[in-house]
Amino acid sequence: MNRSAVSYKNHRFPPQIIAQAVWLYFRFPLSLRLVEEMLLERGIVVSYETIRRWGRKFGAAYAKQQRRKRPSRKDIWHLDEVVITIGGRKHWLWRAVDQDGYVLDEIVQARRNTKAAKRLLVRLLKKQGLAPKRIITDKLRSYGAARRDVMPTVEHRSHKGLNNRAENSHLPVRKRERVMQGFRSAGGLQRFISIFSAIKNHFVPPHQKHSALAIQLYRIRAMAQWKAAARAVS
Structure with a gap:
């Protein structure tokens, strides 16, 4: 997907909310209606169908901008x-x-x-x-x-x-x-897993990070990169 092909233009919700909804849906085993309810608890009124459209429009663009693990001949x-x-x-x-x-x-x-x-x-x-x-x-x-x-x-x-x-x-x-x-x-399955697995890869710490502190720091950096990706889609 070309980055310039995706824009927040004509979306009344800010990028931060859209990115949060997409993250919740693909990162956790949540239905669209559960994501709708979680946003409502935070005072954000949006329908599950809108969240579905956000996932299809922005999910692949966010995932594409995450870093991929460098291949190795030892893999x-x-x-x-x-x-x-x-x-x-x-x-x-x-x-x-x-x-x-x-x-x-x-x-x-x-x-x-x-x-x-x-x-x-x-x-x-x-x-x-x-x-x-x-x-x-x-x-x-x-x-x-x-x-x-x-x-x-x-x-x-x-x-x-x-x-x-x-x-x-x-x-x-x-x-x-x-x-x-x-x-x-x-x-639909192919589109979903291409986004789902890319986001899972991004947020799951490598196996060599054993300590709780190392895992927390990894996830903090991953979240910062996710937010940066959301800002890059403009």
């Missing part, structure tokens, strides 16, 4: 897929996270086969700019076939017990799925 990619039913039809959300649980990419596809796995790997290579040290997957054979075609020199470990990091990364989306009472379309 380990954990790949997994989870089924999500949309309109009575099965879709597969394919996800890649690194050794720290940082979401690298996600893609909604209608198939669970080698072609779908290959598409994920090609997107990852293009987005990261370099191959990882290793990929770890469950025992789905499609990963091995795709890896041999796309990155044949990269080590591949296929074991369900080694892939808990990727499997656990599905849990936040599962929570949102329940709160939202399901997703309405594959395109």
Whole structure:
């Protein structure tokens, strides 16, 4: 999304309120109506439909301006897929996270086969700019076939017990799925997770930050960067 394409012009609410509403909706497992209620408690009267429109218009612009983690050749990619039913039809959300649980990419596809796995790997290579040290997957054979075609020199470990990091990364989306009472379309799911995961990456401290003080300082800096991103969208 081009930054100049998004503007607060003709919005009667200031950027701070819009950014706060978008942050609440994507950062926490809250429905649009709950975000509406939380804003109302603060004296801000806005409908949940307006919050929905804010999320679609500004969410991607905010997320795009957050810093991305720098790729490394020492990275380990954990790949997994989870089924999500949309309109009575099965879709597969394919996800890649690194050794720290940082979401690298996600893609909604209608198939669970080698072609779908290959598409994920090609997107990852293009987005990261370099191959990882290793990929770890469950025992789905499609990963091995795709890896041999796309990155044949990269080590591949296929074991369900080694892939808990990727499997656990599905849990936040599962929570949102329940709160939202399901997703309405594959395109809507793709738009949502692209913003949701970027914001999650931004606010979740790296694993090496163990102390409570280090985590608090990290989150304070993350919030300052989020507010700066809101001001940059003008």
